[in-house]
Amino acid sequence: MSLAVLYSRALSGMDAALVTVEVHLANGLPSFTIVGLPETEVKESKDRVRAALLTCQFEFPSRRITVNLAPADLPKESGRFDLPIALGILAASGQIPSNHLAEYEFAGELALTGELRPIRGALAMTYHAASNGRAFILPEINAVEAALVEDAAVYPAQSLLQVAAHLSGRAALTRQVASAQPVMPDYPDMCEVKGQGQAKRALEIAAAGGHSVLMCGPPGTGKSMLAARFPGILPQMTEAEALESAAMQSLGGMFDVSRWKTRPYRSPHHTASAVAMVGGGSNPRPGEISIAMHGVLFLDELPEFERHVLEVLREPLESGRITISRAARRADFRAQFQLLAAMNPCPCGYFGHYNGKCRCTPDQIARYRGKISGPLLDRIDIQIEVPAVPQETxxxxxxxxxxxxxxxxxxxxxxxxxxxxxxxNAQLTVSEIDVLCAPDAQGAALLQQAISHLNLSARAYHRVLKVARTIADLAGNENILASHIAEAVQYRRMGRQG
Incomplete structure (x- = not known):
């Protein structure tokens, strides 16, 4: 047989599109051509595959070899296609049987020795392969994460020789068993934070409703401590949330099986670029907002971030997803994260501190706080002051x-x-807010006064109602009372001060 057909996967955003690997051997001058929009890493597989086959004592055909990666209009990147290309050459030249190739999908980068090296995005690829009813053969180091997909048939291999032996029926590969056991994630404990009762209450509301939070206070008041402990009070991850979060981290090449069902906590430095924050590149990869999927994104020293970096957060905060558009391709990533941010009240940091050290002028304070745009501030549900902790506390x-x-x-x-x-509650739409977040008569009157006094925008008005809905849920009330509205309004006052 001079033609072999195998299956693999290409990563495109959150999707892992099916790639048909067709290998054809023809008479003519010896050559090795790969077509189907391959990028540099894929083109270089010719040398890796040739060396791996010869090292493993296989015959490399002295014929015209053509490899087609279909569909032709889908860009192919990374070395994940080394394994299916090598197997295709072996099957097309009759060195291994081809009758079972359609039962599997293959991915793996080959070393020159024939060993299989790890790949990126194994979890996402296996998830889609399982939905098609095919088993997946991939490098051993990726097998544990891939087996997290329920009902997925994953077969780990250490080398090309092992895969060839499995397909030839000489030595079957052992199916990987899911080994991630449900363990209680080890988060820092909120009881270690002294004082800050109001901030803890605000974070409890944020955790219950999925709301974003901005904390403002002098240095050393516990803002970073509170943020680090916030994942520990969030509800435990469901199986679906854990799988989505793990798949996103797998796309970024940073998934750790030992942290299965642990909510991600990302805290990028304020020198991070917009691409690092939301994702991008010529071959789009997820950014911090996507890697923090179903977890927490903490931005410390918020005004120190570049203005354009903060502005790219506006759309994901509203929609829960981000679309990366490039000339050659487009990628969609989900970005359902909870934003926690912290900032000082002034350039020196000590405005309002009991030690009275601040010497910043009102203009300096206004310019400092003005680094955060109104539209971004409007999208943050809860804005609280975190004052200095008294010495006796x-x-x-x-x-x-x-x-x-x-x-x-x-x-x-x-x-x-x-x-x-x-x-x-944070994900309620405008029409749902009108039905589910209607306050009582006293609450409506109080909210009307707040809109007038604080000059709340329509967006801020809706966010107050969503926070009030969460406060009512914590209190066990089906109806939103005036007291719930009053507390929710207090969490919008910081952005209107000095």
Missing amino acids: LLKQADGESNSDIQARVNVARQRALTRQNKP
Whole structure:
């Protein structure tokens, strides 16, 4: 047989499109051609495949070899196609049987020795392969993460020789068994933070409703400590959330099986670029907002980020996804994350501190706070002051509530929201807000005063109602009362100060 057909996967955003690898041997001067829009890494596979086949004592055909990666208009990148190309040459030249090739999908980069090296995006590829009913053969180091996909048939291999032996029926590969056991993630505990009762209350509301938070306060008041402990009070990840989060991290090449069902916590430095934040590149890869899928994105020293970097967050905060468009391709990534941000109240950081060290002028403070645009600030649901902790509180033993105590209340409130509308309150649409977040008469009157006094925009008005809905859920109330509106309004006042 001079033609072999195999199957693999190409990564395009969150999708792992099926790629048909066709290998044809013809008479003529010896040559090796790869077509189907291959990028440099794929073109270089010719040398890796030739060396691997010869090292493994296979015959490399002295014929005209043509490899077609279909569909032709889908860009192909990375060395993941080395394994199917090598197997295709062996099958087309009759060195291995081809009757079982259609039962599998293959991916793996070949070393010159024939060993299989790890690939990126194994979890995403296996997920799509399982939906087609095919088993997946891939490098051993990727097998554990790939086996997290329920009902996926994953066969790990260490080398090209092992795969050839499996397809020839001489030595079958062993199917990988899912080894990720449900363990309790180890998060820092909220009880270690002294004082800051109002900030803890705001974070509890944010965790229950999926709301974004901006904390403003002097250095050393516990903003970073609170943010680091926030994932520990979020509801435990569901199987679907864990799989989506792991698949996104796998696309970025940073998934760690030991952190299965642990909510990601990303804290990029303020020198991060816009591409690093939202994703991009000639071959688009996910950015920080996507890698933080179903987790937390913490931006410390918020005004120190470049203005255009912060502005790219506006659309993902609203839609929960990001589209990366390039001349040759387009990639869609989901970006359902919770934004936590922290900033100082002034350039020196000590405005409002009890030590009275601040010497910043009102103009300097206004310019500093003005680095965060109004449209971005409008999209942050909860904006709170985190004041300096009194000395007597610092000297006391920490005696706050633990993560488990707060998380228990958060779980009850989140379940109320899921039962009512099948999603967190932060994701309610405008039409759903009108139906599910209508306050009582006193609450409506109070909200009208707040709109007038604080000059709230329509977006801010809707976000106040969503936060009030979460506060009511935490209190166990079906109706939104004036007290819930009053507390929600207090979380919008920081952006209107000095």
